[in-house]
Amino acid sequence: xxxxxxxxxxxxxxxxxxxxxxxxxxxxxxxxxxxxxxxxxxxxxxxxxxxxxxxxxxxxxxxxxxxxxxxxxxxxxxxxxxxxxxxxxxxxxxxxxxxxxxxxxxxxxxxxxxxxxxxxxxxxxxxxxxxxxxxxxxxxxxxxxxxxxxxxxxxxxxxxxxxxxxxxxxxxxxxxxxxxxxxxxxxxxxxxxxxxxxxxxxxxxxxxxxxxxxxxxxxxxxxxxxxxxxxxxxxxxxxxxxxxxxxxxxxxxxxxxxxxxxxxxxxxxxxxxxxxxxxxxxxxxxxxxxxxxxxxxxxxxxxxxxxxxxxxxxxxxxxxxxxxxxxxxxxxxxxxxxxxxxxxxxxxxxx
Ligand SMILES: NC(=O)c1ccc[n+]([C@@H]2O[C@H](COP(=O)([O-])OP(=O)(O)OC[C@H]3O[C@@H](n4cnc5c(N)ncnc54)[C@H](OP(=O)(O)O)[C@@H]3O)[C@@H](O)[C@H]2O)c1
Numbered sequence: 001x002x003x004x005x006x007x008x009x010x011x012x013x014x015x016x017x018x019x020x021x022x023x024x025x026x027x028x029x030x031x032x033x034x035x036x037x038x039x040x041x042x043x044x045x046x047x048x049x050x051x052x053x054x055x056x057x058x059x060x061x062x063x064x065x066x067x068x069x070x071x072x073x074x075x076x077x078x079x080x081x082x083x084x085x086x087x088x089x090x091x092x093x094x095x096x097x098x099x100x101x102x103x104x105x106x107x108x109x110x111x112x113x114x115x116x117x118x119x120x121x122x123x124x125x126x127x128x129x130x131x132x133x134x135x136x137x138x139x140x141x142x143x144x145x146x147x148x149x150x151x152x153x154x155x156x157x158x159x160x161x162x163x164x165x166x167x168x169x170x171x172x173x174x175x176x177x178x179x180x181x182x183x184x185x186x187x188x189x190x191x192x193x194x195x196x197x198x199x200x201x202x203x204x205x206x207x208x209x210x211x212x213x214x215x216x217x218x219x220x221x222x223x224x225x226x227x228x229x230x231x232x233x234x235x236x237x238x239x240x241x242x243x244x245x246x247x248x249x250x251x252x253x254x255x256x257x258x259x260x261x262x263x264x265x266x267x268x269x270x271x272x273x274x275x276x277x278x279x280x281x282x283x284x285x286x287x288x289x290x291x292x293x294x295x296x297x298x299x300x301x302x303x304x305x306x307x308x309x310x311x312x313x314x315x316x317x318x319x320x321x322x323x324x325x326x327x328x329x330x331x332x333x334x335x336x337x338x339x340x341x342x343x344x345x346x347x348x349x350x351x
Contacts, residue, residue, distance in 0.1 A: 029312045032091035032115070033058040034082055034106055036069040039120060040097030042302045043147075044073045049305035052312035053093075059085025082106060086113035093143070093315060095308075096120055099189050101196040101350060104129040107144075111136045116143035118311050122205045125196050125348060127334045134327045143315050145307075145322045146330040148209050152306035154297035155280040156213075159265070159272055162285050163214065168267030172246055174214050176207035176263035178278050179236060179254025190255045191231045193348055197255075198233035200226070200337055204253025206278050209325075209333055210263055211241055211249035217332030220244045224340045229256065232346075239340060279303055 031053055033044050040058075047055050055075045060066035063080030070078035079085045086094060086109050094110040096103060096119040103124050110117050117137070123146040124130040137144040150156055163171060179199065182190050189195045190202055219241035226237035236254035243249070252259060263277035270287035274280050281303075285293040299305075314322055321327050341347070 027052065027316050029053040029092040029315050030056040030090055031308075032056065032085050032088060032094045033069075033073075033075070033097065034085055034094055034110070035097035036060045036065045037097060037099075040095070041069070041073075043095055043097060043304045043308070044069070044075065046301040046304040047308060049301040050308045050312060052316060053308060056090055057085055057088050082109055086110045086115055092116060093118060093311065095147075099195045100201055101125050101194070101348070104133065107133050108136060111140050111142060111144070114140060114142060116311075116315055118145050118147050118307070120147045121209075122146075122201050122337065123330050123334060125201065126351060127331060127338050130331050130334050134331060137320070137327070141320065143311070143320050144327060145311060145314075146325055147304075147307060148325045148330075149304050149307040150206060150210070150278055150280065151213060151324050152310050153280050153303055154299075154306070155274065155283045155295060156277075158295045158297075159274060159283050160213070162272060162283075163265070163267075167269070167285055167287055168265065168271055169269030171214055171265055171267045172248075173266040174211045174249040174264070175251070175266075176210045176249070176277060177252040177254075177259045178203045178206045178261050179252060179257050179259030181258045182255050184256075186231045191229070191233060191235075193232050194350070196348060197231065198346070199236050199253040199255045200234050200340060202253075202255055204237060204239075204251070205333065205337065207249075207251035207253060207263070208239070208241075208336055210277060211251055212329060212333050212336075214265060215241075215243045215247055215249060217329050217336065218243075219249075219336065222336060222339050222343070224343050226340075226344045226346070228344060228346060234341075234344060234346060237340065237344075241336070 057077035058066050058069050058075050059079040059082045066078035093116040096106050107119050191197045221242040224239035226234035229235040235256040238252045241249040261276045263274040265272040274283045282296040
C-alpha cells in the first residue's frame with residue numbers, strides 16, 4: 001500500500017455545511033420526543049446541532065420522567081402521557097424512542113394524530129406490523145422514516161459517492177458486523193423476549209441495512225445461523241446474503257459477544273474500509289495500486305443530528321419519505337430479519 005492522502009470535511013457545529021444551503025433554511029420543524037430512555041436522551045441532545053428543527057415537547061409514561069428530561073434538555077413542555085404529546089398542535093414530527101415491540105402502537109398513535117414520524121430502528125418487530133404502518137402513513141399523507149442514522153453520517157455519504165462513481169469498480173462482496181458484550185440481564189431490553197430482545201433486531205439490523213444500502217434489500221438466498229441463549233433470543237448470529245451475479249454479503253451481529261464492528265466493501269478495482277462503521281467518522285478508499293484516500297469527518301454531536309437535519313429538510317420540502325432509506329426498503333429489510341428468525345425458529349411471545 002502506498003501513502004495515504006487525507007480529505008477532511010469542514011463541519012459547522014457537527015453538521016456538514018452543505019445543509020446550510022437548503023432553500024428552507026429560515027424555517028424550522030418542531031420535534032416532539034416520545035420516550036425518555038437511552039436513545040431519546042442522545043437524539044434530543046443532538047437536536048442542538050440541527051439548523052432546521054428544535055425539540056418543543058417531550059412525552060413520557062410518567063410526568064416525573066418527562067419533567068426531568070425536559071429540564072435536562074431545555075425542552076419547554078413535558079407531558080405525562082404519549083397521547084398528550086401527539087395531540088400538541090405545535091408539533092410537526094414525533095421522534096419515537098421506545099422499545100421496538102411498542103413501535104407499532106406508538107407510531108400508530110402519532111400517525112392517527114396526523115404527525116410525521118421518525119421511528120427508531122428496527123421500525124417494527126416484523127414485516128406484517130410495518131406493512132400496516134406504511135399503509136397508514138400513506139393514507140394520512142405524512143412523512144415517515146426509520147431512524148437508520150448511520151446512512152446520514154458524512155463518511156457513509158462519501159462511501160455511497162465512491163461506489164456510485166465506480167471508484168472500486170463492480171462491487172462483489174460486503175462484510176460488516178456490529179456486536180458487543182452486554183451484561184447478563186434477562187429482564188433488560190437486549191435479552192428479554194417480551195421486549196423484542198436479541199442480537200438481530202437490536203444490533204444485527206445495522207450490518208443488514210448496510211448490505212442493503214450497497215446491494216439492495218432483496219437477496220435471492222439467505223443462509224444464517226444463531227445461538228439462541230437461555231432467555232430464548234439470539235445472542236449472536238452470522239448471515240450470508242446471496243444477491244446473485246457473484247455479489248454476496250457476510251454479516252454478523254451480537255449482544256453477548258464483542259465484535260470488531262468494521263465494514264469492508266470489495267470491488268473489482270479496489271476496496272473501502274470503514275472502521276466502526278455504525279458510528280463512522282472516517283472511511284478509506286483503496287483503489288488497486290494507488291495511494292489510499294482517507295476521508296475524515298469529525299463531529300461534535302453523537303451523530304444523530306445528520307438524520308434529524310435531513311428529516312427536517314424533507315418535511316419542510318413537503319416530501320413524504322426519504323430516498324436514502326425509503327419505506328419499501330425498510331420493509332424489505334424487516335422481511336430479511338423475518339426470514340432469518342424463521343430459519344432459527346425464533347418467535348416472540350407477542351407474535
Ligand atoms: N439509533 C441508535 O443508535 C439506537 C441506540 C439504542 C437503541 N435504539 C433503539 O431505540 C429503541 C429504544 O432503545 P433504548 O435503549 O433507548 O431503550 P430504553 O433505554 O429502555 O428506553 C426506552 C423508553 O421507552 C419508553 N417505554 C414505553 N413503553 C415502555 C415499556 N413497556 N417498557 C420499557 N420502556 C418503555 C420509556 O420511556 P418513558 O418511561 O419516558 O415512557 C423508556 O425510557 C429501541 O427500539 C432500540 O432498538 C437505537
